Every structure is written in structure tokens, then in C-alpha cells.
Amino acid sequence: MKKIIVAITGGSCVIYAVALLKTLQQMNIETHVVVSKMGESNLNYECDMNIGEIKEISSYYYDYNNLGAAIASGSFKIDSMVIIPCTMNTLGAIANGLSSNLIHRAADVTIKEGRKLVIVPRETPFSPVHLENMLKLSKIGVTIMPAAPGFYHIPETISDIVDIMVGRTLDQLGIDSELFKRWE
Template structure:
């Protein structure tokens, strides 16, 4: 018997800068009871080698199941394969454009399209700046289709002390969107009380 839908998450990693977000998300879901289904673009594999010290084999080992980018017959390409949804983290502008247009050229964008058509949660983490009007229109389009656009913007109220703190905040907030609570996010509990001397 396979894991129930609410215990499966598709993770897409593209070639945008910031692959550390996707890798950290996979690390956080290991041994969590969430079954991860990973698809990497070819550009993602290149970016992993540029931005991290990890091999592609090590990255793939973080997931429960890994699919080749060209395998359009994979389980995640079908709406009958129940999942909690999909996170594309980071999401390149090319991938965003494909999802916005509905023209899918690989398994990652096909899985995202299936997630939308099945009305499941699709979270896109675009890592690009500055943005031109085409990027913004594509973000509007995917939002109108039901996706959530969640750029990696740190909450400085948490007073991050390291890059890891900044990455963890974003990853924790992405997991929040799937109802997966972690210890990664320092929750805002209101304005600190003022002392009499302030």
C-alpha cells in the first residue's frame, strides 16, 4: 500500500539560482512521514554543481522517488496519482512561463499543470530580480489559475544570524502552505512589550 495523498509531496527544482531552498526542503521532509517525489531539470543539475558542494546523487538520495525530466509517463504526470500538491523551489522564469501558458515540455511542468487541473496546492518560489512585465504577468496568470507565488523573502523580524536562518525561514513558510508545521519558522507573536524607560 502506498502513502495516502496527504502524505505525498511533489518537489520540482529548476535551474534558477537558489537551489539551496529545494535541497533544504527535501532535508526537512526526510523522516517526516511525508513521501517526496522529486524531479530536477537539467539546468537544476548544473546549478547544483555551481552553488553547492553536493553531487546529483546526494541530492537525489534526499527524496523517496526521483523521476527523469523527460519521463512524461511517470506517476506524477497523472491526476490519478493523489498528492498533497507540488512545490517548485526555486522556480525559474522559463518554468513559470510554461506553467502560465499551459504548454508543458517536460515532466516538471506537466506535473505542475496536473496539480493545477486537479485543484491541488501548487507553490512556486521564483528566484529572479528585477522582474519585467512578462514575469509579472506570468505570476498573475498562475495565481489566477490557483497557484501560490511565494518569492523567497526573509522575515527580518526573526533576526536571522546566518544564511541558513534565512533559507530555513523561507522553507518553513513554504511548508506552512501545505499545512506542514516545522520548527524552522520563528513565529511572530505580536509587538514586544515596551518598558517604562522606553
């Protein structure tokens, strides 16, 4: 069974994280979830959900400040990690090797163990500092996938837009889905 860490930070577009977790749950993929304080706030604001509802669709849930959690250790085997959405604060901390919370530490461990890390930044416009941090991470193999959905599949609802981003995220994690119509 695949094991995936899903981290939710305070960037807008937390709807992508919720849809990703629901999809992974339906696929019986084990999720290890951690949510920042602002991620929790945006969950409530943007999706009218509370942290209890995230715990219900997660296999395992960890406190944001618990640096002793299983996912903070390289000896804990996971397949990949996705940070969705990812704030520039989190991206900058990871790019510079800082581990002041569990999201930073889990990402640091994912990188040092050579595992797949996908970061879905949500900011616009990007400053030169943001771009330099993204480039630094990209050069070491981190996938940077801005929350910028395509529209070639002619979405009719917000759910259609969410599905293409979640489907493309799953692609990056090596998980097949049929969430969106592929280009032919």
C-alpha cells in the same frame, strides 16, 4: 502519509530545495522529486552536491524528460507540489499550459486536479511578462512565493535565512514546522 512533488529548476537558491527535502525526509513525508538540467547544474555550483545526493534524500526520483512518469498523471494522488526555485521559463510554460518536460506536466496536472501548487520564483527584478504570468497563475489559485526571506527573526547565519523560507514554504503546503520563530 502526505505525498509532495518537489521540482527543482535552474534558478538560483537551490539551497532552499535541498533544505526543504531534508526537512520533509526528517518528517517522514513522501517526496516525488524531479530536477531540470540547469537545476542539476546549480545544485553542483551553489551547494557542491550531485544528483545522487538529491536521490538519497528523496523518496522517489524521476527523470526530467520522462513524461510517462507517475507524477504526470492526474490519477496519481499527491497532496501538493512545490517548484523551488522556479525559473521564469518554467513559470511562463506553466502559465501558458505548455508541458514540454516532467516539471511542466506535473504542474499542469496539479493545477487541473485542483491540488495545491506553490511556486518559489527566483528572479529580480521581475519584468512585466514575469508579473503577468505570476498574476495569471495566482488568479487560478497557485501560490506565488518569491524567494525573499524576512529578517524580523534576526538571522545570524545563512541557515537561519534558509529556515524561514523553508518554514514559510511548509506553511503553504499545510505542514507545521518549527524552523523559525514566529511573530508574536
